[in-house]
Amino acid sequence: MTDKNINKSKKLWGGRFAETTAASVETFTASIQYDSRLYKYDIRGSKAHAAMLADQGILSPGEQEAIVAGLSEIEREIEAETFEFKQELEDIHMNIEKALLDRIGPAGAKLHSARSRNDQVAVDFKMYLRDQCSQVIELLDGINTAFVRLARKYLGHVMPGYTHMQRAQPVLLAHHMLAYYEMFQRDRSRMIDCRKRMNLSPLGCGALAGTGLPVDREQVAKALDFDGVTANSMDSAGDRDFAIEFTSNCAMIQLHLSRLSEELVLWSGQEFSFVDISDKFCTGSSMMPQKKNPDIPELIRGKSGRVVGSLMSLLTLMKGLPLTYNRDLQEDKEPVFDAVDTVSSSLSIMAELLDNLTFNTATMAKATEAGFMTATDLADYLVLKDVPFREAHGIVGRVVVYCLEKGCELENLTVDELIQFSKAIDKDVFEVLSVDGSVNSRISIGGTSLQRVEEAIAEAEKQLRIIS
Numbered sequence: 001m002t003d004k005n006i007n008k009s010k011k012l013w014g015g016r017f018a019e020t021t022a023a024s025v026e027t028f029t030a031s032i033q034y035d036s037r038l039y040k041y042d043i044r045g046s047k048a049h050a051a052m053l054a055d056q057g058i059l060s061p062g063e064q065e066a067i068v069a070g071l072s073e074i075e076r077e078i079e080a081e082t083f084e085f086k087q088e089l090e091d092i093h094m095n096i097e098k099a100l101l102d103r104i105g106p107a108g109a110k111l112h113s114a115r116s117r118n119d120q121v122a123v124d125f126k127m128y129l130r131d132q133c134s135q136v137i138e139l140l141d142g143i144n145t146a147f148v149r150l151a152r153k154y155l156g157h158v159m160p161g162y163t164h165m166q167r168a169q170p171v172l173l174a175h176h177m178l179a180y181y182e183m184f185q186r187d188r189s190r191m192i193d194c195r196k197r198m199n200l201s202p203l204g205c206g207a208l209a210g211t212g213l214p215v216d217r218e219q220v221a222k223a224l225d226f227d228g229v230t231a232n233s234m235d236s237a238g239d240r241d242f243a244i245e246f247t248s249n250c251a252m253i254q255l256h257l258s259r260l261s262e263e264l265v266l267w268s269g270q271e272f273s274f275v276d277i278s279d280k281f282c283t284g285s286s287m288m289p290q291k292k293n294p295d296i297p298e299l300i301r302g303k304s305g306r307v308v309g310s311l312m313s314l315l316t317l318m319k320g321l322p323l324t325y326n327r328d329l330q331e332d333k334e335p336v337f338d339a340v341d342t343v344s345s346s347l348s349i350m351a352e353l354l355d356n357l358t359f360n361t362a363t364m365a366k367a368t369e370a371g372f373m374t375a376t377d378l379a380d381y382l383v384l385k386d387v388p389f390r391e392a393h394g395i396v397g398r399v400v401v402y403c404l405e406k407g408c409e410l411e412n413l414t415v416d417e418l419i420q421f422s423k424a425i426d427k428d429v430f431e432v433l434s435v436d437g438s439v440n441s442r443i444s445i446g447g448t449s450l451q452r453v454e455e456a457i458a459e460a461e462k463q464l465r466i467i468s
């Protein structure tokens, strides 16, 4: 094909080929149906690349201007949904480049100098994921604001804390809410780390070995808001660690959402009746008129399978790939996009749902009254009276058996009954046997006492800049 004919061709290559691609191959290899999502980043990357090529004298100022104008026009058309994506052009990079070539002619044919689709797709994907990190961070702030609001609203109300799904020790409901705040704050910091680590530009690595043409990689990186450039062209052409790390963070978020969902499903059921989810956020049954189902938490719990699946897809995709670029890498996008969509929609609807919950504080408080939940407090009481902990543990175990036989709770026993188990017990024992006494005694850092939880709420409000 002569240079003059290049923009008459259906494709961007041709010199090497005597036959056109089979239609079945075009369908099988195309990614445009999903990677069109990257158009903004592809165009931004191309504009920065063109500016650098002009500074290096590879493009004339006029050619650079024509390229930038052509790309802007294409972007406007994509946004207005009037741009025609073509499957035979495979992916977003070639769809945009061919459209440019058709519009501006020879100047367009110079844009791909010193660039390969391998570094191009890597730079697009990194810019896209950088933005997604920021978007997910905002959504995490949204859900955490909802938790802190709930903690403040229900401060002082008690509930059973569980281990092994058995009532263990009384805690503040606010403390339970703030446990989720901590999980999502860790997710937030993981997203910040991941964004920082991925923020190095691969552009200029060429197909795999770098380029002999004069390029200024740092200039392009700066124009695209990267913190610098990647160090090894071969690594950069085949690296998808950043996508795996991002998706792993998404899987962790969805896992946290799923644990929360599980609790909401349990708590909203009649067996617990700890919480009422507003009608707006529940659905009915097509057959059983009495049903009000917690579908949102159930779906979020179910969607954790998708996100973990996306992570598994990426790990399996990368395992065993030789350096550098292999077409397998095109399979990286759909799992990542699905993880982005699933985590974003789950975080946003869960934040809304949290604003539409009513806790049945009386039922929760009542549940703390049975199950000997202050047994540890009684043991600690004995420790403070100089009984070795192991001995105290045995004494309280025997007191619990006594209560079970008698059919009562610890605080229903008289001092005289208690003294039979240990001479160290005195009248002041009842202060530690009450639920409030138990909760408020837990003043260790990170404990559930009112004082500690109030401090934790204030700290969280400061972090989230909530004015209370």
Ligand code: ARG
Pocket (backbone or CB within 6 Å): 031, 091, 117, 118, 121, 325, 327, 329, 330, 331
């Ligand atoms: N659509 C491709 C991808 O997502 C772009 C890179 C193609 N490079 C190549 N040498 N075929 O990976």
